[in-house]
Amino acid sequence: MKTIRRTLTTIAGIAAIGVGLTACASGDGGASADGREEVVMWGSWSGDQVAQLNEQAGAFNDSQDEYRVKYVAQELVEEKLLTAIAGGQVPDVVLWDRYNTSLYAPKGALQPIDELVEEDSVDLDAFYQEALGELEVDGELYGLPLLVDNRSLYYNKQILAEAGVTPPTTWDELLTAAEALTVREGGKLQRAGFMLDDPGLFNMYLWQAGGDLLNDDETKVEFNSEQGLQVLDFWQRLLDAGVYEQGFGDGIDAFAEGRTAMRLDGPWQLSTYDKVEGLEYGVVQPPAGPNGDKGAGMGGFGLVIPQGAKNAEGAWEFMKWWATQPENGVNFAKIAGWIPANIEAANDPYFTEDEHLAGFIQTLEYARVRPSVSGYSDVEGKALIPALEKYLSGEIDAQTALDDAEQQGNRILEENR
The missing domain is CATH 3.40.190.10 (Periplasmic binding protein-like II)
Structure with missing residues (x-):
């Protein structure tokens, strides 16, 4: 198991937010019932989307026997993440609106992943570069782009x-x-x-x-x-x-x-x-x-690892599995309709030959993200x-x-x- 670098950053102003978290919303770094290491994922998706994420997490869980991903829906997930860091009750991975990276990375909320990308030779050119850029702040990368959209x-x-x-x-x-x-x-x-x-x-x-x-x-x-x-x-x-x-x-x-x-x-x-x-x-x-x-405009989500995540290793394995393997991006589209940020996956015939999805794929060729300043x-x-x-x-x-x-x-x- 690889060692994940954890930066011991003092997060200014976070402690004042408070630590009112429920135990069920946090990651405890423990094992699941079947003995696997639990990976707690937070996100703002709710309603029918919870079942969609659970199905995708289940596919990852079935693909290996070391980790088990568990999704926990959170309202105002970015704000709650700051509270969680202050209280030491941090999830392992977050389904992250990429647009928020430039605001929350400087607060010390997210863990850079550059060393992990280099160690595992992740091809960053495989992603829509506009989406990737939203996860970069001051030359450091804080996550992998997962899903893209446009109007x-x-x-x-x-x-x-x-x-x-x-x-x-x-x-x-x-x-x-x-x-x-x-x-x-x-x-x-x-x-x-x-x-x-x-x-x-x-x-x-x-x-x-x-x-x-x-x-x-x-x-x-x-x-x-x-x-x-x-x-x-x-x-x-x-x-x-x-x-x-x-x-x-x-x-x-x-x-x-x-x-x-x-x-x-x-x-x-x-x-x-x-x-x-x-x-x-x-x-x-x-x-x-x-x-x-x-x-x-291009929007969408990525996966990030918060500072202080107790199972960052499992979070990284889940991120790689979903974001870098085109078939997993296509499979989630079949579950939820979202377009993968992985270019190979987005140009699968499932999208390009579909009368509705094809228009979105064509638009992605020139779609741009909003400024991340x-x-x-x-x-x-x-x-x-x-x-x-x-x-x-x-x-x-x-x-x-x-x-x-x-x-x-x-x-x-x-x-x-």
Whole structure:
């Protein structure tokens, strides 16, 4: 059994959080009932997803006789991890939203894995490099990318066919198609041609317009630009055309119920829509911007080992088994519908020959992750998205929204340097 390097880092500020953990949520480094070493995995996945993770963990457990992985769902898993470290009750491995790495690695919450990667000759080129980069901070790697996603364009085949509309490939085509697919009765919107309900997708529209979120050295925001205004102008054109209204579809899945013809969404919706009786749908790449630029955001999860994990050896074996062996990534897709971050696995015929998954795989060829610079998550959550929400509700104009977001965003970046 290899020795795992454990850095004895003093984690500033963590002790003040408290240690209110239940015993059942922690890893005790002990043995399971069959004598194997237990590997406790935390994650935020709940509901039906628990059974999916248990099935994947069971496949690992059946593949060898030394370790047994046990999944424990946690709300606010990142915050609870800090509490666990302070209290000495740490899981062995965490199903980790990669985007949080730049925030939590500097706090000492995660264990670097560079030595493990080198010792076991793990080929890092096997992964989507954008996903891998989200797990790197200051030249150190803190996990292996596991699952990737993006937002591609879902469309209702029957609705488009009845209107004589083909799936749009550009912004202009999207606007024209959405107008043709919109239904109003007595002036009231009955069916939206396109759902413009998520201002958090501004980044992908900005990339489609040829813009960027931050400047080259990632010290200033750059979305207050000609391209940023192009995005908001396009949104306004959609609203002015009446293809969507703020609040339409709230509380329901408008696409599943046939209340919208098109929407941008991720692969996590496939299992839901496949169960909707009578729903025939397709998935294609997001429409390109005014100059032909393509853009999409890449998100997803990785596996990380927390500082102080009692069974880091077993955690690493589980990480390697799942992330580096393509067949295991494909098998989990069959269980849960997620796309592997392992490129070979993602290009398996299971994905490329599937009428729904193929669109997401094509989009992954150019999908990008959000900046991993410290503080950027707050730039989006506290500056950009609130300003965009005010713009979409008509409270402020486009330039004011971008000006306000720029001012607050640059202040946040400065505070985090």
